[in-house]
Amino acid sequence: MDRKLLTRRKTGLYLLIMMYLVLVPFYQSKAGMKEVELKEVLEASGAQLVEYNVNAHVGILGEFKDIQEAESLCWDLSRRLGVKKAVMESNQSLENVQTWVNGKYKGGQDITIMVQSSQSEAGKESNIIVDLQGNEKLTSIQEIGNELKGVLEKHGDVALSSWISGTFQGQMAKEDQIHIADSVMAQVEAKEIEGIREDNIISIVGYSKMIPQWIQYGGKKVNLNIALRYNAYEHKTYLWIGNPLISIAY
Template sequence: MRELGKNEKRIGLYILILCNLILLPFYSSKAAPKESGIQAAFEQSEANFAEMNINAHAAIENQFIGVQKATQWCWQIAEQLELENGQLNANVEKDYTQVWITGKVKAGSTVTIQIQSQQHEKLQETHIMIDFYEDHGMLEIKGLTEQLYELLKPYGKTNITTCLIGTFEGNMEVTEREEVVKALMKALEVKEVEGYREGNIISIVGYSDKIKEWINYGGNRVNVNIAMRYNDYENKTFLWIGTPLITVGY
């Protein structure tokens, strides 16, 4: 068995987290799309840009597809995204199909397109996932997410999660981190629903009326997740802003 590469490990982690999000239906209101405020709030924080992840997911119920069709769909999506140097991989069993392509788009972002299909007794389901990863410069989120919505619309209802990651030099004091989080919550008009503060980590899950999409989490509406943590190896304090939840490890 070959060793998984960095990108495959990252998409694997995303899928593990996404499996929980799939069980949570997305809802929407008449508020603005989440992209309108998240990017501006991140820039307002004055954090140094580190990376961004945009993950799109479409679910197809009551359908199982084999490797041939999954491969066809993967290449079709890759062509629409103008993916360059795409590398195809597959993992196929009797009742399970997994096909994924990793490559670069013209802007330089790394993109992984993955299709998973499985059947068990009377249950059949297929999932299409597109993972955008960029660590050179901020992309214009709104246009990209609109493109992903349109691209996956023919396959099924599409949900998109966004995560922006930035850094501050050195080990920020706890009070300084709280001020950064508080300023972000104020900019996005976020009401805290659940908070975790221990050691080097602060993590807030909240809800904002300014953001259109939301999920039901523990009986509450949530659509913003803000976290900060100090990394002593890099001597930097990291900031994550995710909607509706952070879908990368922190």
């Protein structure tokens, strides 16, 4: 992985920390509910898989980890997740510590494990984030999420988020994009919370009882985000499906 990509992913992880602080609490629905696989939803749309992401986060209030503790935790999590070709980087100041390991997950996906800790007059706080990115054949986002959760849950409550993207050849008409979005919503029996349907972007946020985890967003339950946009450079129409939200710019 080149240095520019590493820097972009590190910045993205920091932004994800900020997103979690704004969007928590994150809720899990009752056991026994059927979990929907984003991969199956994407396949049903007819889009070709391009990329997917699974992210797990644990926030620990009232705890500050020094650089040695943060690095030790990163290495331990890396070992427990079977990360290969692991490389660690760190930086620190009097009030902030940040360390991360980049490597390869068992399926060859890029994985980053980050421990970020801060302390100030307002208090102490630590965050653990595991971020996985893949573009090869995907078996199950659900299985990956369950493994990340199993490794992290001893450190606190685990918030999982994921998204998957695919493409259609050529420029899809606005009406067809809306049809695709509506079809995805119908497949998971989702209720629309808010949406944008403009010429250059379709973006819908909704809630489905078929998806177990959800967040509070604008005072309402949200666990599904669908977006479509045409990429003129590639001459393809992109589809993103996220739970609970799509955590990248689209």
